[in-house]
Amino acid sequence: MEYNFKAIDAKWQQYWMENRTYRVTEDAGKPKYYVLDMFPYPSGAGLHVGHPLGYIAGDIYSRFKRHQGFNVLHPMGYDAYGLPAEQYAIQTGQHPAVTTEQNIRRYRDQLDKIGFSFDWEREIRTCDPGYYKWTQWAFAKMFHSYYCHDRQQARPIAELTGIFGQQGAKGINVACTEELSFTAGEWNAKTEREQQEILLNYRIAYLADTMVNWCPALGTVLANDEVSEGLSVRGGHPVEQKRMRQWSLRVSAYAQRLLDGLDTLDWTDSLKETQRNWIGRSEGAEMEFKVKDSAFRIQIFTTRADTIYGVTFMVLAPESDYATMLVKPEHRAEADAYLEAVKRRTERERMADRRVTGVFTGSYAINPFSGEEVPVWISDYVLAGYGTGAIMAVPAHDSRDYAFAKHFGLPIIPLIEGCDVSEESFDAREGVMTNSGILNGLTVPEAIRRARDYIRENGIGRVKVNYRLRDAIFSRQRYWGEPFPVYYRDGMPYTVDEADLPVELPEVDRFLPAETGEPPLRRAKDWTYKGYPLELCTMPGFAGSSAYYLRYEDPRNGSAPVSPEANGYWRNVDLYIGGTEHATGHLVYSRFWNKFLFDLGVVRDDEPFKKLINQGMIQGRSNFVYRIKGTNRFVSCNLKDRYDTTEIHVDVNIVHNDVLDMEAFKSWSPDYASAEFILEDGRYICGWAVEKMSKSAYNVVNPDMIVEQYGADTLRMYEMFLGPLEQSKPWDTSGIEGVHRFLRKVWNLFVSREGSLDVSDGAPAPQELKSLHRAVKKVTADIENFSFNTAVSAFMICTNELQEQKCNKRRILEPFTVLLSPFAPHLAEELWHALGHDESITGAAYPVASEQYLLESSFTCPVSFNGKTRFTIELPVDMDAETIEATVLATEGARKWMDGKTPKKVIIIPKKIINIVI
């Protein structure tokens, strides 16, 4: 009987649903294992074949772990807040909640057809009030916390106000936006409003002025890619840099812990390195330069204190506070014009256009080492957001300073013996110092240390660690996101009482900003709390996705984000699978968020994701037809050079193995109904290219179509067979037949042509046992190494061998079925029940490879002379090295090659190779 995958898929998907086969509960009697897939944003386009790649891998691993006796938590949900639904809502008036719900239903439908073992009773959606209650709750906790550097921990803000009341801000070592100093008396004398303003400087969730792209005409903040040449892309209205009060999260406070935590994680080195670069720790010195004839001191940060004698000018960031203060009256007009010009450019434009620009302030600073006077300039190559917003410029040893000095004709003093700075700067940190006063004769690393000591001893500055990681801006002027649990009294933010959470997203008449230019929530009726106005912004996308893994552990808990019991059992994620695109965003925010909850005592683990696998992207493989210009004739790919043609994308779904289905093409579009073809070998061959999967390239392949044509198990196995999990690769169906053929072979091993189960209870032959156990060993090792493509090969080899041996023994086929079940659960379940089992195969014990069946009595081994392989010899496995040597040397073959000489050396690697040097 034929392998009827359609009936099998449908039968068991229904069975799993009705029997709640994949429901899990905490079970202290079993070890736990938590497998998490990055949850999807349910887009209107539905799933394409690239999406399930990671999910299939996660599902195979989950099922594998279940067979091994683990209690596996393998949930799924939806990252439901997002921009596309809101844009769609603005255009059509359709409520984002409605479209999101539709999309989720489509996703669920598609996912169900692939046969995943998700526990759907634990499903979460970030837009559910029951879910975002805890997003708001965490935010409120961050608002009520500060970060104590001494204890390396978030602490309640009340603790800080207590300290302020007793000793003021003196001597505290806490994370803050700006170093403040006040006494206890001064603190106690402040009004409530003043105190609240000061606390924002310390809160982990805080309001602060940040630079944003503001478009007055549209009344909204724009992202960098929505702005071009100072104008909004939509409408062409002017955009300016504006300081705006925005919510931020003090992620930077956790920089060191985020860095240190990486060492404990089982992530790829490349991903850890990406995070290290993102955090960007740099050790250096902060020091002060006095300004000539002024009380000002310019504070700078440098990692190259050793180059201090090469400072020939100073540069201030245009946005820094110093910039306006140090401008002398005679330079005022020029400087103002420059600052105005800079203000009009977005950050993106500044990056794209690397022209050297700047303006002299008229002020001079004094080098604290040499006492020399150097001019102070303003330039936009210095960023206000990093370090102190001011630098000492050493053109000889910094390429950016070099370009600036060359452009404005400033002096360049080389400091390293023998370096050539006539064409470019010498940035390398090596060599011996010269022209450097007290540092002369030292190597660069020595000089860095010596200079730092000098700075400290003479009170010029201090050693400091800087991080590139910036606080996360947390406000969005949008509708479709979590509302903040925040109201304003006397202009100051306060949080909504915990008992009144969640603050539900209100209804609005339209999803656009209000006429006042305020965010869409301004349109909501009665948007107040206790008579006070509520916050109008909503939270960004990463708010809901930062701690979602926790909520799966206890999804319906109404009184805590997760109960101590549930978290105590499930702990953190053992295996997390998702794309690399989240390497710096989601994976940094999640770790930050989790560390904060850890400090609160809500979670037991400091890191959320122990092991992480990045699945590669599946790209599209587009097909082309070639139309002869000015005609409706199409020429096959290999003949196209004989004509003048236009390349046209053709829907990949009407092309099979690059051969065009010409009838389907004619009916694809009315334009081609009368198409004529110039064929090669009677076929029309299409050209192809690898591109991103997109509607416009007509290369989107839906999993549904593959499932329809070949069944879910073929899709699952083929996606794994396509290549290494972590590698990006184009979707190409040309090999899918091979995988499908394999599943049919498996079916035929069990079932006779007439359709009856054809399995015998006889004792298996040694060869059959060997085939099985070799597969068990290989497949198990491959799953553990996430090498699923080679595991599929191992299945094929085993099946070919069993088929060749005409094996129909129950004692072989039964363990084989369990082995196959993670990859092809539908087929495995069908065969398992056919073999007489009543329970789902999900609970079956995983087979164990026994070496006993793998052992051979002898092995063949190549023998080489002077590195050249000459013959192969068969030897017993248990022979010791000495006997092997004697046996080999006694053979006729060896005597022939040695030609009477005695061997200089014999190298024997047991069971592998014998190498004889004559």
Place this chain on the structure above:
RNA sequence: GCCUUGGUGGUGGAAUUGGUAGACACGCGGGACUUAAAAUCCCGUGGGCAGCAAUGUCCGUGCGGGUUCAAGUCCCGCCCGAGGUACCA
């Protein structure tokens, strides 16, 4: 520029981490079954040379060197592709 990757047949990719390079699959060629097709099964398939043949032999993992009895794998110097990232002082 910097960081991270990768480069193996006509194609996707294997190679126990230094031990018979090309597993497995696709494609292609040949054959069996069939009135025929589909399906299925069997054989061949990196390249050159020699041979009727079994087979032998040389060359082959981006390029050039090196270490080693032995290199796709390790070391040095290049070339090319992919991804990430950037006036971060």
